[in-house]
Amino acid sequence: MKHILSLLEYDYDSLEPYIDRQTMEIHHKKHHQAYIDNFNKAVENYPELKNKDIREILSNLNKVPEDIRLSVKNHGGGYFNHSFFWKILKKDIEPKGEIKEAIERQFGSLEEFQDKFKKLALSHFGSGWVWLILDKGKLSLLSTPNQDSPISDGKIPLLTLDIWEHAYYLKYQNKRADYIDAFFHVIDWSNVNKNYQEAIK
Numbered sequence: 001m002k003h004i005l006s007l008l009e010y011d012y013d014s015l016e017p018y019i020d021r022q023t024m025e026i027h028h029k030k031h032h033q034a035y036i037d038n039f040n041k042a043v044e045n046y047p048e049l050k051n052k053d054i055r056e057i058l059s060n061l062n063k064v065p066e067d068i069r070l071s072v073k074n075h076g077g078g079y080f081n082h083s084f085f086w087k088i089l090k091k092d093i094e095p096k097g098e099i100k101e102a103i104e105r106q107f108g109s110l111e112e113f114q115d116k117f118k119k120l121a122l123s124h125f126g127s128g129w130v131w132l133i134l135d136k137g138k139l140s141l142l143s144t145p146n147q148d149s150p151i152s153d154g155k156i157p158l159l160t161l162d163i164w165e166h167a168y169y170l171k172y173q174n175k176r177a178d179y180i181d182a183f184f185h186v187i188d189w190s191n192v193n194k195n196y197q198e199a200i201k
C-alpha cells in the first residue's frame, strides 16, 4: 500500500476570505503531496511501514528503524499534521458542545483561549505548529518545531494551526498575527468537539 494524499472535503475557495484559494491549493497539492511522496520514498524498503497507518507510526517513532527515523519524523509528520489540519477547518462554525465547556473551564473564556493561542503562535520562532491537546486529561497549548507532532509524545491533538510561512505568506506576507486572527474564523468546532469526545473516552 502506498500512502496517498486524501482529497479535501471542501473546495479550495471555501475558507475565503480568511484563507485564500491559491494558498489552499498550493498547500494541499504541492506541500502536502511532497511530504507524502518523501515519506513513501523513506519507507520504500520497509513493508511493515508501508502498510501501517501514519498515526500509528508516529505514535511509536522509537520502533521505526533508526536509519529512516528522522525522515519519517519529518516527512511523516508533514503528512499527518496536514491531514489533521484540513479536518479542523470550516468557515463560520460556532464553538459548541463539550469542548466549549472544557475550554471555558480551563482557560476562563473562549477569548482568553484565543489570546493565549495567539501569543504562543506569535512567539514560536520559525516554522512549526500550534496545538490544542489533551494531556493527562487536561487541555493544554503547545507549539512544535518543524513537522514534529505531539502524537509522538503521547499527547492527543484536538486542533492545530500550521504556522509555516507557506501556510499564509501569499495572502498575509509577514503578518502572522493577521493570519492567526483569520484562523479563528475557520475552526471547525464540530470536528474539534468530536476529537475531544474521542480523546476523553
Ligand SMILES: [Fe+2]
Pocket: 027, 031, 082, 162, 164, 166, 167
Ligand atoms: Fe503546511
